[in-house]
Amino acid sequence: MRNADISLSGVYELSKILTAPARLEITLTNVVNSLPSFVRLRHAAMIVLDAGGELEITTTDGNNHARQSGPRSVIPQAVVDRIVATGTPLIIQDVGKSELFQAHIQPTLNGGTLPVTFLGVPIKAEDKILGTLSIDRVRDSATSPHCDEEDVRFLGMVADLVGRTIRLHRMLSTDHQRHVEEQCTPEKSDERTDPARHPQVKIDGIVGESPALKQVLETVAVVARTNSTVLLRGESGTGKEFFAQAIHKLSPRRKKAFVKLNCAALPESVLESELFGHEKGAFTGAISQRAGRFELANGGTLLLDEIGEISPAFQAKLLRVLQEGELERVGGTRTLTVDVRLICATNKDLETAVVNGEFRADLYYRINVVPIMLPPLRERPGDISRLAKAFLGRFNSENNRELAFAPPALDLISQCYFPGNVRELENCVRRTATLARSRTIATSDFACQNSQCLSSLLWKGVDRSHGSDGFARGNKAPAGSPLPARRIDIPGGEPLPLRAHNPSDSAYPAAGPRLTDRDRLIDAMEKTGWVQAKAARILGLTPRQVGYALRRHGIEVKKF
Template identity: 50%
Template structure:
């Protein structure tokens, strides 16, 4: 890997994994898999030292070779030094080995056995040094947080021997900020659900913090000492998704040079978050259903059946009920993942939380940029009145943008883009009361949500108050929603949509929707 942009992307991916995945052993396993995808490596190991320089944690490459039996000696003279891994000349030429220190104390080493001979080029050595620094910081953070060595992760097919433990006042989920009644209710439900092993479906608009709540469920559960693994299902093709979740055997497809463990194996004994589950293709849904029902699967290209014990949390901003009606989402998979649904409130329903979150985001901005910005009362008032259809993510972006461009350290109301007609995201949520054909986003009416029978996004637009549909909802989706709520009576659906029965009938014919008889 000689391209500077590729090295930067690799470092960014590794840093993200080391920050977000717990415990450290799980993070290092994911990092080893990442290196395997990007580097011409034959074998490798991460070693984290304990007391007396004895290995406290050792993570090997998934597909070991005879080099494992060789002794590995890493010398440290500076914070990070090159070292020799063996006395055999040809072996040394193929090996990159680094030891690293933190505050003058040796805390670990990494070693990569390459597939080719020749000493490492400057770019490769610089890359490995940066990776060593990231691992060193992650190791120190775990030690400082009291996360010593944990019991060995259960092998595939074994059930972890954890004793149930209810949550206590000492359990903290301080990464979720909010004091509103809406968020308190969700947090209380989260604590109750965390004490069980039931599958959870996190539902909510984009940017409501579904990953944060998934982490909270894991942190408050009996599995908290085991891996928390996440995967965004929307960004991967079906083949890559299968490899990421189930792993693959050597030679399973072009480029599969070594055997690789999937996310289900890595999460064994712990929790797996499948984000954007609504975007999984119907063909892959059947494969996913089996592992959710039976807890077993085969690696891509393999024949050996593996069993795992994983708690699965799914997340989506899609209306799965409509997807089931349209045949885009399997009903059996829907019932399998929708055991305990948790609906996350949008930011506009969290009274008082916008100011709290804005202060937190501004503090993070100040720390990252060595600034001392603060909000004027008028600025917080402007923020509190905004609908923020992008929810917490959009609020974070707004704070960062405003703090970056503010004329002084005190952010006033005039510093916001919306006060200068420069807030382009506002184009997404300008109200439009035209029921059918309305592609914009509006305010959510929770009473419509509960009465619709179609989950958290089945709002019912009317001529008086347009309600917001799920992000990505189409004109056809809204029409089906209204028809289902109206019991497939066109006159009732017309009143819900603020249209005439003739207009609804025309829309049904235009979209080829067969009227169901109840």
């Protein structure tokens, strides 16, 4: 029997894979390869159909993706047709006794002495069938029909996320094709320059050309056209408020108000008044009637920042407004109807909060309609120098200065590890510019070069746990922690970067431009006594990915 912890953990991990910037085929392959971590299976398969119902993408557990144009697939065509036609899950306890499998019995589906169970669910998006997701497994005495039903429910949740991702990729592809056609058609030049059709929005504070950032901006442009609730997720300092403003400015509601509220900054009693408003005399100090943020944002957009910090009691009150679109002011009896596009933001692990009973599951599903993962700065290394120049330009404008970075200074800051992301980078630039002794900022002007960077206490937590002091050793943080420039190739997906680390720390794998992926992998395994789980932690990978890499590079695991 599945438990809620495994299901939520699986949905969370798979949603991160689906929102990562990658080609659709690679994304779907990574999802299928991750299924064995959350559900018992022998084989898994995902089939995606095109607009005409023909086979477009087929991916199976452990195999690379493949585009096919013929009717042949990894499971019987009759099974695919049944799931697509009915739009409902299909459970076959023994494929050897099923008519659907009789004409397509393969060694992979032949259970030998034990029967093989097949579980399949449709992949949907807005009531349209886009394909199927299925698994098969050998059935034994420990397997019960109830277990099959639980796993089908889990696969249904995964298929729903996959369907949304496929639809989003197709929308982006269609928009790109339309843009290319418009550029190639002179008579449509007036439409291309029409600001009402394609508003040009400057997003203050968001600078960069990295693929990860571009992927997010493309998603924002598509999502903004609808009224769907958006959940912005990412580490502190990644610019969630700026992206929320971009969604509002690109939406049909851009002429209405954009209202924001930090839920973590107010106690529950004040938060209720701020969101719902209050009547005169509702409590001490309520000397007049006041409209809440929901009323002020009527027809526009409301950003609820730090949504994960509100109390369970207030979550119930908020859920009613989101479901019904109705509210009453504090101390009032009249029901007000509001039309608000909601954007929520958090850096909290909501899935864990739901499992621990700290966050209502029904509210989680209500706000997690379109999740957008904002990339941390360490995944945008090429953008650091651009952001640093932009922040320095802002500092010069505000303080009537004419400072500039020396090339070595830009190289240094581009290699820094910023746990506080863009917010910390801006503070670093402002602090350095304020204390600079000349018009040209040199490497010696940075606090990390003088063992005065307090952020080292954050990223060197592992050293502090062993009793060492970053300042006493003169470690240069964050500049002493270069971003991961090397990657390890994992079969069935894009190369994954190694975790940022301090090169002087013997607990981390060797780093250097001349070291190959194989050398890094062997070095990490040797330092951890050939324990794959420990090597995975210092490489920033999963044990399963380390196992793939070992087999790919032909490395024999030593046993002691």
